[in-house]
Amino acid sequence: MENIPADNSGQIDRRMALKWIGAAAAAAAVFPHASAQDKLPRPAATPTGQRIGTDPVLNKNYVPGDLWPLTLTPKQRKAAASLTDLIMPPDNPGDKLPSQLGVQEFIDEWISSPYDETSKDRPVITEGLDWLDAEAQRRFQKDFADLAEAQKCAIADDICGKTPVKKEFKSAQNFFGRFRYLAASGYYTTPQGWKDVGYVGNVPTVNFDGPTPEALKHLGLA
């Protein structure tokens, strides 16, 4: 997959979007046992709700749910929170869990929104989360969120793609990749995520100091 150029990080990468359209179509067809296990009502097929519009108030802080209703079921949201925390565990003392920063709510906002680009992810994410709980039940007789860390990892290792993925987990792998993309986007855009990844802008300074001596040395420019 590709890096997004520095000056373009706010925009969805077209090629990435197209790739995921393919993934979404594939996922809708597989996940055979998800709906059988999950008796909870499924979210509405076509999200509706207010769009962003061409003249929204810009200097206001929005939270997921402000513009359109969120649609993950409580069970799906729990699984999403748990998987988010598994993907991005806090490294620094005092850091919050991504789920405490509302990353799963961003994912919910995303798949519930009335845009073509985002609603493509809806079947991938909802069916994937259902699959995750179904798989946790199948292996360990518990929902994903209630598993021990090692049990969560057992499932995640099979689908995360770091080692070759078995054929029966291909759609779960698609789900995992897309979920991780959204979870990381949700997390690294928060002030804690900034610090975590090494972004220290957005703080006024009198002078632009340029690269530090250490940075110049790192690049052989000192």
Next chain:
Amino acid sequence: MAIITEKDLQATYDVIVVGSGAGGGQSAYTLTMNGVKVLMLEAGRNYDPVTETPMFQSRADAPLRAMSTKEKPFGFHDATVDGGWEVPGEPYTQASTDPKQRFDWWRSRMLGGRTNHWGRISLRNGPYDFKPYSRDGLGFDWPLSYDDVAPYYDKVEMLVGVYGSNEGLENTPDSPNGTLLPAPKARAGELYVKKHVAKFGIPVIPIHRAILSTRQDHVNFPARLHPNNPKAQKIIAKAMQERAACFWATDCGRGCSIKANYQSTTVHLPPAHATGNLDILCNAHAREVTVGTDGKANGVIYIDKVTGQERAVKGRAVILAASSGETARILLNSKSNRFPNGLANGSGLVGKYIMDTVGAGLGGSVPAFENLPVHNEEGAGTHVYIPWWLYKDASKLGFARGYHIEFGTGRRMPGLGTGGASPGYGKSYKEEVRQKYGAGIGFSGRGEMIPNENSFCELDPTVKDKWGIPVLRFHWKWSEHETKQAAHMEATFAMMIDAIGGKARNPQADGSKAIDTGGRIIHEVGGAIMGADAKKSVTNQWNQCWEVPNVLLNDGSAFCSNADKNPTLTIMALAWRATDHLIEEMRKGNL
């Protein structure tokens, strides 16, 4: 701001200015500072960057992490109101269904227009750029020279505040000492590129950008800007003091609430307002220029967008600066018995020779940038660029003219996609995200397009906007000069990415595939070109329509070539020059 409502309209004005962006803002500024009474008509809503700019919002504060949507194509926080590639109720059409013949038209409908969110790259055209035909027999010479425009470049740079440096390079003009503000230091990645591409003879130098790296010289600039005009000096000195210097923290595309960068709304309009000579009517969409029995323009008909009703205002002269496409549209829609093909269109050239910039891009990942010690790299866009460096090779390249290169590196505010590409999960995953973050580079070429017969706009015979006004239909075709240039850009980018040890994404050898769709670089100019001969052009060197001398076209529509240099600084310099001439002519009683 002197925002008025319809009931406060005066019976008549000295000059009506249509549009409030770079061209309209500069025109209104120059007029009002000289005591001329102006009405500005702006199709968009009133907009105040001081109170409306989302300066410090994180992307997590925006819906969908500020994703690009149809309604906000450059992301949620971008300072574009009611605009984008499509404006609801205001369509435009394509003459061809061939994607290669498309023209995409970016508009914004707000006070200040596109200047609220533009990139603020402010490069002067050089001496060659005004005489391209004389150099290679293609396109048109301008009916003026660099020396005619230089004093106005000086003034615009002082007025709006431009940082940069003087490098003494070919066709890349220096500014007089003390005119530019100091260039900010280059970023780590920018220096790295500079070092590693030097062997190709490619220069990496400070860019010029309309951003206050330091505060303006409010003691000396006013007298240089407005000699013998104490009132204007006083007003602009005060306005300069109301602007802060950049604090190197945020994304200028959102606009700047501390007025550290140039937006018409923070730089041109406040002092113009302070003169007491400016009325601004927002939500007023100009439809046509009206003409008196003497054949001169005498006013403008506009749609009051709040009520949907048609209104008329009177003025002794009219300046159109609605963005070049829209200016051509207004002229074409201004039909009368005297001007059956539209105003100032006896030559049939209104709408002809529209131009954009040649654009192609290539990104890559750069291992050398991984794990760079953390420091602030935010603020004021990219700090360096590569001016066109192959003037001496012109005959060997296989295409005419040239391009400059803009490139982005560094750790900028994380957005959608940050971390999305790394494998696995957990601690090792996060480690890799940290390693890769900011370790990318994106190159963009910005090159000269030569005006051609196949790129023009006209009124669509059937389609109308929601007020019943005929809309534009675009014809577009790149020539081989442009597509070959795009291929050259791609090869150069690949070479440079290789030289810094990076991995290019996928360079496109076929220039016709590498080149961006027409209009996509949003350097829309032309459509009413200037010239020395009234039969072969729409305006003279003072943006003054040959057939209707009290109508000026002060946006990019009168451009008869489109150098690789981004157009806005030149739009402002020419608008100032043209407006000075208009004032002179009005004083002499010639209009």
